[in-house]
Amino acid sequence: MIRSQVPTVAFIGLPNSGKSSLLNRLTGKKTAIIAKEAHTTRDLNFGEDFWNGMYIKFVDTGGLVPDPEDKIQKEVQIKSWSAISEADLLVWVIDRKQRPETISEKILNRVWKTGKPFLVAINKVDDPNLDVSEADFAFLGGKGFVNMSCNIGYGLDVLMDLIVENLLLLGFKQDFEKELIIPEGTKRKRDRTKEVKRKFDGTYVVFDHDKKSYHSVNDGQEPIASDPLVNNIICDLTGVYFDSKTLEKGLIPNQDVFEFLVKAKASGKSLYFLSSSNYDNILDFSQQLEIFDGGIHLPLETADGKLQAMELKTILAKFQLEPNETVLIDDNSSNVFLAEKLDYKTILYKKDVDLLSELAKCENKKVATAPKIMFLGKPNVGKSSLFNAMVGKQLQIVTDIAGTTMSVNDTVVERKLVEKYKIPINTGLFSGDDDAEIIEKEFSFETKKQYILLDSVGIRRPGQRTFGAEDFATFRTIETAHEADILCLVLDGSQSISHQDQVVSGIAQQAHKGVVIIVNKADLVPSTDRQKFIHEFESKFAFLKVKKYLWVSAKKSLEMTLNQEISTEAPNYTKLDEIWNSIDSSMIEREAELDPEQVRKLFNYIHKKKFPPKLRNKKKPIIYDLLYVQNKPPTFHFLVKDITTIHWSYSRFLENLIRQNFDFQNTEIIVKVRSIEQKKVIR
Numbered sequence: 001m002i003r004s005q006v007p008t009v010a011f012i013g014l015p016n017s018g019k020s021s022l023l024n025r026l027t028g029k030k031t032a033i034i035a036k037e038a039h040t041t042r043d044l045n046f047g048e049d050f051w052n053g054m055y056i057k058f059v060d061t062g063g064l065v066p067d068p069e070d071k072i073q074k075e076v077q078i079k080s081w082s083a084i085s086e087a088d089l090l091v092w093v094i095d096r097k098q099r100p101e102t103i104s105e106k107i108l109n110r111v112w113k114t115g116k117p118f119l120v121a122i123n124k125v126d127d128p129n130l131d132v133s134e135a136d137f138a139f140l141g142g143k144g145f146v147n148m149s150c151n152i153g154y155g156l157d158v159l160m161d162l163i164v165e166n167l168l169l170l171g172f173k174q175d176f177e178k179e180l181i182i183p184e185g186t187k188r189k190r191d192r193t194k195e196v197k198r199k200f201d202g203t204y205v206v207f208d209h210d211k212k213s214y215h216s217v218n219d220g221q222e223p224i225a226s227d228p229l230v231n232n233i234i235c236d237l238t239g240v241y242f243d244s245k246t247l248e249k250g251l252i253p254n255q256d257v258f259e260f261l262v263k264a265k266a267s268g269k270s271l272y273f274l275s276s277s278n279y280d281n282i283l284d285f286s287q288q289l290e291i292f293d294g295g296i297h298l299p300l301e302t303a304d305g306k307l308q309a310m311e312l313k314t315i316l317a318k319f320q321l322e323p324n325e326t327v328l329i330d331d332n333s334s335n336v337f338l339a340e341k342l343d344y345k346t347i348l349y350k351k352d353v354d355l356l357s358e359l360a361k362c363e364n365k366k367v368a369t370a371p372k373i374m375f376l377g378k379p380n381v382g383k384s385s386l387f388n389a390m391v392g393k394q395l396q397i398v399t400d401i402a403g404t405t406m407s408v409n410d411t412v413v414e415r416k417l418v419e420k421y422k423i424p425i426n427t428g429l430f431s432g433d434d435d436a437e438i439i440e441k442e443f444s445f446e447t448k449k450q451y452i453l454l455d456s457v458g459i460r461r462p463g464q465r466t467f468g469a470e471d472f473a474t475f476r477t478i479e480t481a482h483e484a485d486i487l488c489l490v491l492d493g494s495q496s497i498s499h500q501d502q503v504v505s506g507i508a509q510q511a512h513k514g515v516v517i518i519v520n521k522a523d524l525v526p527s528t529d530r531q532k533f534i535h536e537f538e539s540k541f542a543f544l545k546v547k548k549y550l551w552v553s554a555k556k557s558l559e560m561t562l563n564q565e566i567s568t569e570a571p572n573y574t575k576l577d578e579i580w581n582s583i584d585s586s587m588i589e590r591e592a593e594l595d596p597e598q599v600r601k602l603f604n605y606i607h608k609k610k611f612p613p614k615l616r617n618k619k620k621p622i623i624y625d626l627l628y629v630q631n632k633p634p635t636f637h638f639l640v641k642d643i644t645t646i647h648w649s650y651s652r653f654l655e656n657l658i659r660q661n662f663d664f665q666n667t668e669i670i671v672k673v674r675s676i677e678q679k680k681v682i683r
Contacts, residue, residue, distance in 0.1 A: 007172045008057045009163055010087035012080070012111070014103070015063025017093045018123040021150035023047050023060040026160070044083050045409065051160040054167065059083050066104040084111070089166055090118035091159070092142065096125050096132050100139065112141065117170070119162055120145045126152055230345060230363050232326040233264055234315060237275040237295075239331040240349045253288050257329075260355040261291055262443045266421035272296075272319060274307075274330075290425050290441075294319055307335045312342055327362050329355070370412065370450040371587050374481060375518075376508060377490035378500045379458025382520035385554035386490060387455040390576060392561050410454045415580065420444050451583070454480060459504050481507055485632075486514040486586050488579070489544075493519040493551065497536050505541055512633040514586030514667040515546050522551040522573035545659060546666060550578055586666035594628045594662060599636075602626060602661050610657070612640075612650050621645040624676065634662075635670040643675040 011019040027047035045060040061083050062076035084090060090111070094100075111118065120142035122132050126149045134145040144162045148155030235241050235257070242251050265271055273295035289295070296315050307330075316323060323343040330336055331349040339346045345362040347355065360368075375383040388394055391413055425441045457473040481487060487508045491501060508515050519525075519533065534549060553573045603626035612621040622641035629635045638654060640646055655671045658664065 006055055006057050007088045007167045007170070008059060008086065009089045009091060009167075010059045010061055010083050011091050011093055012061055012064060012084060012118075013093040014095075014098065015065070017063070017095045017098070018150050019060050019063075019093045020045065022091075022093055022121070022123070023058055025150045025153065025156060026058060044079055049160075052164050054164050054172070056163065056167070059087065064107050066106040081110075084114055084116065087116060088170060088172070089163065090114075090116050091121050091163070092118050092140065093121045093123050094137065096122050096130070096147070100137050103140075108140070117143045117166060119143055119159070119166065121159055122147045123150055125149050125154060128154060230269065230325060230327050230359060232270045232272065232319075232321050233261070233359075234272045234274060234326060234328045235261065235292075236328075236330040236332075236335070236349075237273050240329055241273065251288075257349075257355065258291075259445050260359075262421050262423060262445075263356070264359065265291060265423040270319075272315060272321075274311075274315065286429075290427075290429070291423060292429070293426070294429065306332065307338060309338060309342065312339055312344070327359065370452050371485040371583075372410075372452045372454060372483065373486045373488060373583055374454040374456060374484040375488045375490050376456055376477070376481060376504055377458060378498070378504055379460055381458070381490045381492040382554045383458065383490050384455050385558065386488075386518065386520060386552070387453060389552075389554045389558040389561060390453055390579070392558075394558075394562075410452055413451045413453050415449050415451070417447050417449055418444055419447050454484060456480065459500070459507070461500060461503075478507055481513070482511045484511075484513060485590065486516060486583050487511060488516045488518050488583075490518050490520055491537075492521055493530070493533055494521045494524040497533075497540055502540055505544055509543055509668060512668040512670055514583075514590045514633075515544060516550065516579065516582045516586055516666060517544070517546055517548065518550045518552055518579065520552055520554050523553040523556050525551070545655075545668075548582065548665065550582060552576065552579065582666060589664050589667040590632050590634065592631055592634055592662070592664075594634075596628070598662075599626055599628050602658070606654075606657070610653070612646050615645060615647060618645045633668055633670055634664060636672070638671065638673045639676050640673060641675065643673055646673050 011022055013019055023045055024047075026049050028049075044062075047058045047060075049056055049058065061080040064080060065077060092111070120134075120137050120140055122134075122137065122145065125131060125147040128147075131147040134147075137145060143166055146155050146159045146162060148159055150156075241253055241257055241261075243254055261271055271292045273289065273292050275295060275297050296311075296318060312328070315321070316326070324345070327345045327347060328336065328339040329347045329349050330339070333348055336346040336348045347353070347358045347362070349355075375387055377383050387409075391411055420442055421444075422440050422442050424438050426438050428437075456477040459474055459477060489505055489508050491497065517537075519530075522530075525533070530551065537549070538547075551573050556573070557576055606626065607623065612623065614620050619642070622645075624639040624641070627637045627639065629637050636654070636658060638646075638651075651671055651673055654673075655669060658669065658671060
């Protein structure tokens with residue numbers, strides 16, 4: 001039997017045997033928290049790797065315990081055994097100092113009853129001369145044995161060869177790379193751009209490794225100017241817009257291409273078509289072609305479908321288009337080659353091509369990736385419960401014990417959405433009626449949107465946590481917060497706001513991410529007490545600049561989701577759509593591309609009405625410009641001749657003014673006052 005799905009390999013074994021170290025070593029990432037203390041791993045950790053052409057997913061499980069009495073450990077065992085039941089192959093990691101006869105028969109029997117094949121990896125063999133005899137562990141019944149060391153990498157190649165060999169015997173193929181869309185960065189080693197360091201007072205500082213990566217106006221460099229945007233799209237009808245090479249009556253447009261063109265026109269692009277069919281037949285398809293702003297018939301097109309340079313120049317002249325602002329979409333590689341010679345931007349159409357991604361490349365824009373959404377808060381506010389509710393599954397261990405979560409865990413969530421687009425339609429384009437009106441028509445498409453949700457460690461005061469695993473997990477949480485896109489600050493609405501809530505909020509502010517404030521346990525808070533909570537929040541969290549609070553009950557929401565009881569009569573605090581909408585709004589604000597003219601108008605207003613006040617013993621301020629430098633996060637540079645003539649409070653005033661003018665409500669922004677020596681500013 002030949003399988004096509006991706007194999008899953010689970011690392012199992014007793015506590016502190018090196019399972020998490022093995023995951024980190026194979027994936028090249030510090031996914032799992034590692035410490036000398038046992039029972040560090042509680043939730044499942046995931047990773048992936050390539051070996052000999054095979055794409056393999058790994059899952060790190062908690063240490064197996066025969067009769068757990070601790071509440072958290074009972075939950076850990078449930079998660080570990082569920083991962084074992086779903087895995088295709090097991091790797092039993094054993095400390096070389098572990099005496100085989102001391103392994104619990106109860107655990108052994110349960111592993112055998114699963115029927116899963118497993119390998120035995122004898123870990124912590126840091127010296128090859130200390131190899132343990134495989135005969136000592138033969139009674140375990142594994143499919144293979146290997147001495148290895150996660151610390152120095154000894155024997156890992158042998159282990160991976162054994163894994164691939166056994167997966168092939170199970171029917172998995174060795175050419176997954178040809179079938180899968182490989183996640184960006186999977187093959188590369190992790191590029192650490194930030195480092196978290198702890199000071200003696202218990203606070204944290206985040207450092208950039210690459211000091212040259214930040215663009216400064218003072219260095220004399222010109223801000224990066226993008227190429228001309230794509231304003232026009234020319235689509236070949238035969239073979240692209242229509243699947244067939246001939247236009248026959250009743251022919252339906254290619255749905256994927258049609259959806260792409262609607263989205264493109266809704267974003268302000270002009271659409272045109274090329275056709276080589278009989279022009280009389282085109283009139284029969286006026287309804288199918290109504291989204292276009294015009295087109296030309298090419299009777300001179302040769303039989304093999306090749307265009308002539310004159311024909312591509314004709315459509316430019318007819319509709320007064322600039323070639324470097326125009327994209328030609330054609331399924332003929334010769335036509336695409338010719339268009340590129342004439343300075344067109346081009347997309348070679350194939351059945352599986354992502355037109356939106358290709359258009360983004362033509363505009364030199366980064367293709368949008370799944371945003372990372374992280375839940376941040378102090379312990380026991382309900383981050384893991386909210387994570388489970390948003391995912392719709394019981395993925396994370398949830399107890400009423402503070403500090404249950406001991407690592408940063410993530411998962412991909414896919415939501416089905418209905419997107420609506422309104423585009424102008426010229427009703428007289430094909431009828432020849434010069435008096436025809438332009439109407440606005442609405443189109444709806446069902447789309448899927450992906451998010452990466454991250455649950456994190458509850459951040460406690462330094463004196464309340466141990467310096468081992470929990471301390472390192474806190475480092476990882478803060479580091480990940482600086483890598484996420486949106487931070488969901490989770491508060492416990494049933495309790496008064498504490499100083500630790502403010503500390504966590506300070507992390508969110510310093511990370512300069514989109515911020516969504518979620519007040520959990522709303523079912524325990526009477527509506528009369530919510531206003532009191534909000535008043536207290538506004539007095540202590542004014543630095544966040546966020547005025548929207550989402551009241552939810554993660555526990556009730558998850559119960560209703562699992563029981564499929566969500567309805568219009570359900571309490572508002574059980575509906576999670578508002579959280580998703582706030583996340584989307586925050587992403588839109590973070591990725592905003594502001595019109596330079598609007599920024600210039602704001603600067604003119606500042607220059608005339610809100611000029612910086614003169615400071616005592618200082619010259620009158622001289623201001624030059626306000627620049628929108630970049631997005632993610634939105635960053636502005638206020639250019640002046642002498643920074644010492646600007647009071648620090650003026651930066652706060654500028655930030656508030658910018659937020660008000662450009663409607664930045666759910667994201668942190670950066671406003672920097674920069675000194676320049678010259679009055680002329682290169683744009």
